[in-house]
Amino acid sequence: MLDTPSYFDSKWTRDELVRALTMGILVLRLVWPKHQPNRSTDIAETIYLEPDDLAGPDGPIRDCKANQIVLFVESLRTRSIAARYLSIIGRLRADLLKFDGEIEGIGTHHAVSIRLPDDRRICAYPITGVPTAKNLNEIADNAISHGQQNGVPVLLYDHIGIHSGWSKHLEWLDDNIKTVRMMKITEAGWSLAAYED
Amino acid sequence: MAKAIFLSASVPDPKRSPKYDDTADSVAISSAVSALVHVILGRRLLVWGGHPATTPMIWFIAENIGVDYGKCVHLYQSNHFSDHFPEDNRRFQNVTYTDDIENDRDKSLTLMRQRMFKSHSFSAAVFIGGMDGILEEFDLFRQLQPNADVVPVVSTGGATIDLAERLKDHESYLEKDFDYISVFHQRLKIGFDEERNQI
Structure with a gap:
């Protein structure tokens, strides 16, 4: 975010910032x-711009500073x-322990091997951000390439911060695509406890 | 009634606090705050100084996991910072405002912290990242809540590292483990299966 005197005059910029923080998306504040x-942005990483960093009073930012910012953003x-993957896996682990299930290991493509309370094994794939049909496609392909030994694979996602219109679309995808199941991480424990092949 | 847990957290500012900015990990700070909120909402009362950046985030998480934000969180805010209060404050009755003392930042913050630490029975205080204010909060917390646990999440860096040195003994996983959900369940002794209806 470019923190200027008028940044918080808009409701939308404030809402965007809150939504990003809620979804675990880190913010770089350029002052x-x-x-x-x-x-309101004290939870963000900060770079202060100095007058010499700009080519003129209103910008643009000089190339050397811009390169530094790009590297910082990528880091x-x-x-x-x-961190977002770890957050989903941490919540999954905590939820599974309620039902005497556990995470047995993590493989390629972030595939999480889960033991259910009745000793069946399934594979879950955590996704950061908003899942898409492409994610479902890739998970289904990955499961097939590994022999699909563990039943229908599960796509795990964090719905917090996802717009309600998108959430309805994801429910529609889940209702209509049967090769992969979608589960919200906040409901994963209950959903997995009731998992049926 | 469930005891309260105090949260102290911020990302150090490179100009205001360059020393703590050098060691702070903003990704870890954000992850730890989010994990703490997920672990304790509805299970313990979350009390804190209403940081304007995080207040809307906690409200958002509470709404999405189905707990009553107005009951599960209590904020304290000094009127010294009234220009920066988040809009969300107006929607809930869970904010205690304390006086602006002589338009003096430090005096106003001390009054707010005293009021906060005298008004609840705390089981623990969790310190994440932070600048000099964290050390002042710790001193006052220890004085007014001598039996409560203190949890320095050292892996987040910032002033929490100095705090941990003062405490001398802390578990090594507070330095190395970034799975903060597990860290907080374990350290705060909150069962994985505790219902979120305890407040």
């Missing part, structure tokens, strides 16, 4: 020269994705 940053992005 405009001489601007005092808003406390933040990759670490953020790793």
Whole structure:
């Protein structure tokens, strides 16, 4: 986000920021020269821009600073994705323990091998962000290439922060595509306890 | 009634606190805050100083996991910062406002912290990342809640590292384990199967 004096004048910029933080997407705050940053973004990583970082009073940002920002964003992005996977797997592990299930291991494509309470094994694939039909396709292909030994694979996602219209679309996909199941991470424990092939 | 847990967390600012900015891990700080909220909402009362960046995020998570945000969270805010209060404050009756003392930031914050630590029975305080304010909060918390546990999440860096050095002994997983869901269940002794209806 480019933190300028007028950034928080818009309801939409504030909402975008909250939604990103809620979904675990890290924010890089670029503070405009001489601007005092808003406390609403104190949970973000910060780079302060100095007047010399700009080619003129209104920009653009000089190339050397822009390159530094790009590298910083990429570092933040990759670490953020790793943290979001870990968050989903951590919540899954906690939920499974309620029902005497457990995570036995994690393989390629983030495939999580799960032992259910009745000792059956299934494979779950955590997805960060909004799942798509392409994700379902890839999971189905991956399961086939591994012999689909563990029943119907499961796509796990975090619905917090996903727009309700998208959520309805995901429910529709789940109702109509039977080669992969979709589960919200917040309901994974109950859903897996009742899992049937 | 379930005891309260105090949260102190922020990402150090590189200008205001360069020393703590050097060691802080913003990704870990954000993950730890989010995990703590997921673990304790509805199971323990979450009390904190209403950081404007995180307040809307907690409300959003509460709504999505189906717990009553107004009951499960209690915020304290100093009127010294009234220009920065999140809009969400107006929607709920879970905010205690404390006076702005002589337009002085430090005096106003001390009053707010005293009120906060005297108004609840705490089982623990969790410290994540942070700047100098964390050390002041810790001192006051220890003084007013001497029997409560203190959890420095050292892996998040920032002033929490200094706090851990003051405490001397802490579990090594607080330095190395980034699976914060497990860390908080274990360290705060909150069962995986505890229902979210305890407040």
